[in-house]
Amino acid sequence: RRGWRGGEGLSLPCPRGRPSPAGPGAVAKAEVEETLKRIQSHKGVMGTMVVNAEGIPIRTTLDNSTTVQYAGLLHQLTMKAKSTVRDIDPQNDLTFLRIRSKKHEIMVAPDKEYLLIVIQNPCE
Amino acid sequence: MEIVYVYVKKRSEFGKQCNFSDRQAELNINIPPNPELAEQFVERNPVDTGIQCSTSMSEHEVNTERFEMETRGINHVEGGWPKDVNPLELEQTIRFRKKVEKDENYINAITQLGSIMEHCIKQNNAIDIYQEYFDDEDAVEVTDEAPSAKTINVLRDPQVIKRSATHLSWHPDGNRKLAVAYSCLNFQRAPEGMSHESYIWDLENPNKPEIVLKPSSPLVTLEYNPKDSHVLLGGCYNGQLACWDTRKGSLVAELSTVEFSHRDPVYGSIWLQSKTGTECFSASTDGQVMWWDIRKMSEPTEVVILDIARKEQLENALGAISLEFESTLPTKFMVGTEQGIVISCNRKAKTSAEKIVCTFSGHHGPIYALQRNPFYPKNFLTVGDWTARIWSEDSRESSIMWTKYHMAYLTDGAWSPVRPAVFFTTRMDGTLDIWDFVFKQCDPALSLKVCDEALFCLRVQDNGCFIACGSQLGTTTLLEVSNGLCTLQKNEKNTASLIFERETRREKILEARHREMRLKEKGKAEGRDDSLREEEPTFHLEELVTKAEEEFFNIIYSELKKKETEAMKKTKPKQPGLEADEEVEGEDLGEEEGDGAQAPT
Numbered sequence: 001r002r003g004w005r006g007g008e009g010l011s012l013p014c015p016r017g018r019p020s021p022a023g024p025g026a027v028a029k030a031e032v033e034e035t036l037k038r039i040q041s042h043k044g045v046m047g048t049m050v051v052n053a054e055g056i057p058i059r060t061t062l063d064n065s066t067t068v069q070y071a072g073l074l075h076q077l078t079m080k081a082k083s084t085v086r087d088i089d090p091q092n093d094l095t096f097l098r099i100r101s102k103k104h105e106i107m108v109a110p111d112k113e114y115l116l117i118v119i120q121n122p123c124e
Numbered sequence: 125m126e127i128v129y130v131y132v133k134k135r136s137e138f139g140k141q142c143n144f145s146d147r148q149a150e151l152n153i154n155i156p157p158n159p160e161l162a163e164q165f166v167e168r169n170p171v172d173t174g175i176q177c178s179t180s181m182s183e184h185e186v187n188t189e190r191f192e193m194e195t196r197g198i199n200h201v202e203g204g205w206p207k208d209v210n211p212l213e214l215e216q217t218i219r220f221r222k223k224v225e226k227d228e229n230y231i232n233a234i235t236q237l238g239s240i241m242e243h244c245i246k247q248n249n250a251i252d253i254y255q256e257y258f259d260d261e262d263a264v265e266v267t268d269e270a271p272s273a274k275t276i277n278v279l280r281d282p283q284v285i286k287r288s289a290t291h292l293s294w295h296p297d298g299n300r301k302l303a304v305a306y307s308c309l310n311f312q313r314a315p316e317g318m319s320h321e322s323y324i325w326d327l328e329n330p331n332k333p334e335i336v337l338k339p340s341s342p343l344v345t346l347e348y349n350p351k352d353s354h355v356l357l358g359g360c361y362n363g364q365l366a367c368w369d370t371r372k373g374s375l376v377a378e379l380s381t382v383e384f385s386h387r388d389p390v391y392g393s394i395w396l397q398s399k400t401g402t403e404c405f406s407a408s409t410d411g412q413v414m415w416w417d418i419r420k421m422s423e424p425t426e427v428v429i430l431d432i433a434r435k436e437q438l439e440n441a442l443g444a445i446s447l448e449f450e451s452t453l454p455t456k457f458m459v460g461t462e463q464g465i466v467i468s469c470n471r472k473a474k475t476s477a478e479k480i481v482c483t484f485s486g487h488h489g490p491i492y493a494l495q496r497n498p499f500y501p502k503n504f505l506t507v508g509d510w511t512a513r514i515w516s517e518d519s520r521e522s523s524i525m526w527t528k529y530h531m532a533y534l535t536d537g538a539w540s541p542v543r544p545a546v547f548f549t550t551r552m553d554g555t556l557d558i559w560d561f562v563f564k565q566c567d568p569a570l571s572l573k574v575c576d577e578a579l580f581c582l583r584v585q586d587n588g589c590f591i592a593c594g595s596q597l598g599t600t601t602l603l604e605v606s607n608g609l610c611t612l613q614k615n616e617k618n619t620a621s622l623i624f625e626r627e628t629r630r631e632k633i634l635e636a637r638h639r640e641m642r643l644k645e646k647g648k649a650e651g652r653d654d655s656l657r658e659e660e661p662t663f664h665l666e667e668l669v670t671k672a673e674e675e676f677f678n679i680i681y682s683e684l685k686k687k688e689t690e691a692m693k694k695t696k697p698k699q700p701g702l703e704a705d706e707e708v709e710g711e712d713l714g715e716e717e718g719d720g721a722q723a724p725t
Contacts (some may be wrong), residue, residue, distance in 0.1 A: 028231045035238035042245045050234060054204035058224050096240060100254075107244050109237035113229055116237040122248040 039118060046104060049117040051075060058114070070106075074117055078110050127153050192331070271558065271570045272606040273591070277330050281306060281598025285318045289594025291345040292583035296353045299585050301326050301334065302592055304600055307342035307361050309389075309580075314342070322346055322358065324370070327602070336374045339366045345393045351401035357418070359390025359406055367418045380421040386410050392447025397454055405449070407459055411441025413469075428479050430459060430467055442467070448494040450501055456481075458504065460491030466506055468517070484515055486523050493537040493582075499544035499617060503624050507537035512549050512559070516628040521635045524627035527559070528566065536581045542588030542610055544620040550579035550593055558609060562619045569609070574601050 040048045040061055047062040051071040060067040082094040097108040109116040129152060205211045209220050224230055279302070281287060287306040295301035303324045308314040322343045323333030337343070341362040349355040356368045363386035367378035386408035393406040396415075403425075405415045411431070414424035431441045446460035455472045464487035473479045489509035496504040502517045503524070510530045513523035532553040540546035545562040546569075554575045557568035577596040584591050588610040591603045 028228075028235075029225065032225070032231050032234045032238075035235060039238060039241060039245065042242070043249050045245065050230075052224060054206075056204045056220075058221050058230070096244065098244065105248060107241060109241045111233040111237055114233045114237070116234065116241055118241055118245065120245055120248055122252060 042120070044121045046119045046121055048119075049115075051115045051117060053113045062119075070117060070119075071115075074106070074108055075115060078108050078115060082110065190331075195329070269606060269608055271560070271609050273556075273558065273570060273572055273603045273609075275574070275601055276590070276604050277327060277602040279304070279325050279330050279333075279600040279602070282323075282333065283319050283321070283598070285315050286597040287314075287318060287342065288580050288596045289598050289600050290580055291343070291347075292581055292592050292594055292600065293346050293348045293356075294583060294585050294592070296348050296350045299587070299590070300328065302583075302600065302602075303337075303346050303348060303356060304594060305343040305346035305358060306598055307344050307389075309344070318342070324356075325600070335370055337368055338374045339376055340364075340379075344389045344391060347393055347395060347404075349395050349401060351395075355418070357393050357395060357404050359393040359408075361389045363387055363390060363408060363410070365390060365393065365404075365406055365416060365421065367421065378418050378421045380416065381423070384423045386412060386414065388443065391445050392459075394447055394449045396449065397451040405447070405457070407444035407447040409443030409445065409462055411438055411443055413444060413447070413457075413459060428469065430461065430480070432465070432467060432480060432483055434478075434480060445490045446492060446494040448496060448504070450496045453496075453501055458494055458496075460494040460506060460508070462490040464488055464491060464508060466491060466494060466504075466515070482520055484520055484523075486513060486515075486526075487511075489533075492535055493549075495537070495539055497539050497544060498541050500621060500624055505537055505539055505547055507534045507549055510534060512537050512547070514624075514627075516624060516631070519628050519631040519635065521638070522631060524624065524631050525561070525565075532578075535579060538582055538584050540584060540588045540610065541586055543612055544617055545623070546588075546609060548582055548584060548591060550574075550582045552578040554579055554595065556582070556591070556593055556603070558605065560609070561623065562613070562616060572603070574603070575599060 036048060036050075036059060039045060047066075048060070049057055049062065049067055049070060050059040051057050051074070055071050055075045057064075057067045057071050062070075077099075078094070078097055081097050085092050085094045094110055097110065099106040099108075104119055104121040107118045107120065109118075205217070205220070209216045211217060281289070283306075287308050289304050290307050290309060291305040293303045295303070301324055303322070305322045306319075308318060320339055320342045322337045322339070324335040324337065326334040337346075337356070337358065339358060339360055341360040341364065343358040343366070344361055345359040347357045349357065354370045356370070358366045358368065360366055362382070364382060365380040365385060366376045368374070369377045386406065387410040388408045390406050390408045392408075393404060395401075396403040396405060400417075400419075402418045403415065404418065405413060407413045411429055413428045413430065415426040416424050429436045429438055429441050430444060431437050433440055442461040442463050442465060444459045445462050448458040448460070450456075455470055457469055457471060459467045459469065461467065464485060466484040468481045468484070469479050470481050471479065473481075484506075487506065487508035491506050491508040493507035494504065496502075504515055504517075506513050506515060506523070510533060511527050512534055513526040515523045527549075530551060532551040532555070535550050535552060537547060537549040540548065543560075546558065546560045549557045549559065549568075551557065554573055554577055556572045556574050556579065558570040558572075560569035563569050574593055575595050577599075579593045579595050581594045582591065583593075589604055591605065592600055593603070594600045
């Protein structure tokens, strides 16, 4: 990865010998798009959200107020779960959090800086 | 041995100021130990002593004052955005988001998290981990536990001057709220300054009522509209009917005019099933049943006078204390009166006289509760005087089942909405009885003392689990009954209906027999002298009484005479002189007793 911000609206004529503006950055970005789209298209998935460490929703398929609510609440819960796992065994770390409720299941995949939240209705 | 220390002071130095000074310690007395005493003791080696080295602690109890809490909402504003981004500006937020999306970390993170997430999603879709594999097993619910009930919550009247809780109504959906009507039913003994307010309580917050209803006169009954949960109907102590909309506030939304309202407290008010959901009817001890439309409360739409002679005379009308209406039988309704008679009426009758269909009498006092069995509407429960009775519409002479006479007056009763054989009654001594007549017929299945004062009203929630009872001091107690009493037992419907049918048949047979006997007597009477027999009914009560008295005294007198003669025969050989005395005594006694009307021993 070369950190090329390829999609920033620069339309420079590409000089020879240099990688094109549609470089690896754009490919990766497309991959992200595709991943999120794929997740959203799975059976029973009601909503997908990406939230950063400050609780700001980066990507979401739900409306703003719901997203903000989920972001705030789940962020805190994930932090708490992470610290619990760490407290019990400092070598351990939280990999995934699943909350099953009567109506649906909320799945949270935590990362150092981001949270991927998916709400699925395991329809039977 | 006396130890003495002498110090000398000159008389001239008395009263002088003290001068203190330091000096070395002086040994005044030295008493050495006496070794002979040691021989009286035996040395003990080793010695066991318990030692504890710890902090000494003491236990105290503290009861803090009740902490008043109030729930308030907080208004959140979206935060977390960096300082240069204004969260309200769409452009800025979009720009920020786009920036983040280009971050390398983001891309890495999402791809990784995405794959984990997908795995879990697919897992969910592949198999339902909570699937019930043994569904049919839970039908075996033989609950052998003894019936029990426990108090969950107590709602106290926040007013200083306590009033009784006279009526309760559960919120139609959700059952999280309870409307309680407070008033003082002692005639003209309502204390000065008693508040007229009634409350709607939210069970989540038992310390403070959620909504306050402010009528002009205390409410005797209060009912939620089953179709519209914001509307409540209240019957006032002064005979008016008031209507509230909780969205509009605590003041009365509609009030019936005094001239056309009842003349006595409204004891029963029920909403009717109608397309508009605005019709209701009310009954009061002034002997009238009135129908209202809450959109126009100035006049009742219909009035029926409870005169069982069917002559519509208000003077002869019976006062109504309870009202019953079942939405599955919309044209019929029943009224329980102060005189102990249940009147069954038909609303759709053409003439007002035909409105009254039939009467059932059997109680000695006012009928405080009247309710049809939710499963078998032909049978209904009445609660009054010291018993609760179950009636069948087919048997008009008497009730088909009744409880024994209790020590305390019964004040209210209700069927359980989930079990046809279970009903609840409350008593003046603060006891709640739960009866289950497929289980036990002579006693209640469970008898609970809810509070020390009298319980005035009772309401069961639609799921049959929760019961609210209101007491004389305005305390409403919420109880939860055990599972066994609120789940339908297998075969219970059949058993209950069989019991009802059997008892109805028994009563019918008894009725038929009574009728036969009466006919026979009539036949006999007609066989004898007609004129003589005609006189008998015209005998006045007083004449009969004097006749009975005369006979009674004659019998006593003759008995006494007999005793005297016997006594005389015994004492004759002894002293003839005493005979006369005894005779006189006997006569005196006879006269005394004749006046006093005492039974001869």
